[in-house]
Amino acid sequence: xxxxxxxxxxxxDDIRIYIKDFIKELEEALQIRLVCGxxxxxxxxxxxxxxxxxxxxxxxxxxxIPSAPHRTFHVDYDQLRHERKKICLRLAALLGKGGVVYARxxxxxxxxxxxxxxxxxxxxxxxxxxxxxxxxxxxxxxxxSIAVFSGGRHMRDKAETYRSFxxxxxxxxxxxxxxxxxxxxISAFVSEFQPDxxxxxxxxxxxxxxxxxxxxxxxxxxxxxxxYWITDEGRTAIKSEQHLHExxxxxxxxxxxxNCGSLKLVLPL
Numbered sequence: 542x543x544x545x546x547x548x549x550x551x552x553x554d555d556i557r558i559y560i561k562d563f564i565k566e567l568e569e570a571l572q573i574r575l576v577c578g579x580x581x582x583x584x585x586x587x588x589x590x591x592x593x594x595x596x597x598x599x600x601x602x603x604x605x606i607p608s609a610p611h612r613t614f615h616v617d618y619d620q621l622r623h624e625r626k627k628i629c630l631r632l633a634a635l636l637g638k639g640g641v642v643y644a645r646x647x648x649x650x651x652x653x654x655x656x657x658x659x660x661x662x663x664x665x666x667x668x669x670x671x672x673x674x675x676x677x678x679x680x681x682x683x684x685x686s687i688a689v690f691s692g693g694r695h696m697r698d699k700a701e702t703y704r705s706f707x708x709x710x711x712x713x714x715x716x717x718x719x720x721x722x723x724x725x726x727i728s729a730f731v732s733e734f735q736p737d738x739x740x741x742x743x744x745x746x747x748x749x750x751x752x753x754x755x756x757x758x759x760x761x762x763x764x765x766x767x768x769y770w771i772t773d774e775g776r777t778a779i780k781s782e783q784h785l786h787e788x789x790x791x792x793x794x795x796x797x798x799x800n801c802g803s804l805k806l807v808l809p810l
Contacts, residue, residue, distance in 0.1 A: 630716035644721030647678040649729040688726035708741035745801035
C-alpha cells in the first residue's frame with residue numbers, strides 16, 4: 542500500500558514521513574520489499590521471506606492487537622522516534638541480516654559498571670540496569686555482548702542455602718549476532734557463583750516464544766502488560782494507579798500505552 546495514499550496521509554505528515562523513512566531504511570537493511578497496511582491507528586508491515594510482521598502503534602492507538610501466527614514484533618511510535626536506528630539494527634540481526642561472531646572466538650570477563658551502562662545505553666532498547674554482576678564477551682579486543690545479573694535472592698519455598706539470581710539485561714552490539722554468546726556468558730557467571738537457578742523476563746513485544754528454552758530455561762508463565770505514560774521527553778513505567786494520576790497531572794499532554802507483557806523463564810541448575 543502506498544504511504545502517500547489518503548489512508549496514510551490522514552495520520553499526519555510528520556508521522557507518515559518518519560515511518561516512510563524508517564520503512565525505506567529497514568528494507569535496505571533486510572534487502573527486501575515490505576507490504577505495508579494500516580489497521581485503525583496501527584501501521585502493519587509484512588514480508589513472507591523472512592516471514593514476519595511488524596506492528597507500529599501510532600500515538601492515538603489503543604492496546605496491542607493479537608500477534609500473527611508467525612514471528613511478530615510490536616513497536617510504539619515513540620520508541621521508533623527515539624530509538625529508530627537501534628530498532629532497525631535489532632530487527633536486521635534477529636532476521637539473520639546482521640554480522641556474525643561465534644562465542645568460541647570471544648573471551649568472557651567481568652566488566653565494570655560504567656562499561657556496562659555505556660554499552661546498554663548504546664545498544665539496548667530498555668533503560669540501562671547495571672545490576673550487581675556484569676560479564677562481557679570480547680572479540681579481538683572489542684566488547685560485543687554483555688549480560689547483567691542481580692545479586693542472589695533467597696526463595697521462601699526453598700532451603701536456606703538456595704540462591705536464585707536474575708538475568709536483568711542481555712544484549713549484543715547493535716547489528717551483530719554473537720552465536721552462543723548468552724550460553725558462554727551464563728557459563729562464566731555459573732562457574733564463579735554456582736547459583737541454584739537463574740530467572741529472567743522476555744519481552745513479548747519482541748518474542749512470543751523464547752529461544753532461551755534451548756539453553757534449558759523453563760517457561761513459568763506470563764506477566765501482565767506493563768503500562769507507560771508517554772510524553773515528548775520519553776516514557777515512564779507506571780507503578781500504580783496513584784503513580785498514573787501523578788504522571789497525568791505532571792504531564793497532561795501525554796498518553797497511555799501498554800506492551801504485550803513478558804514471559805517468565807527459569808533456568809534450574
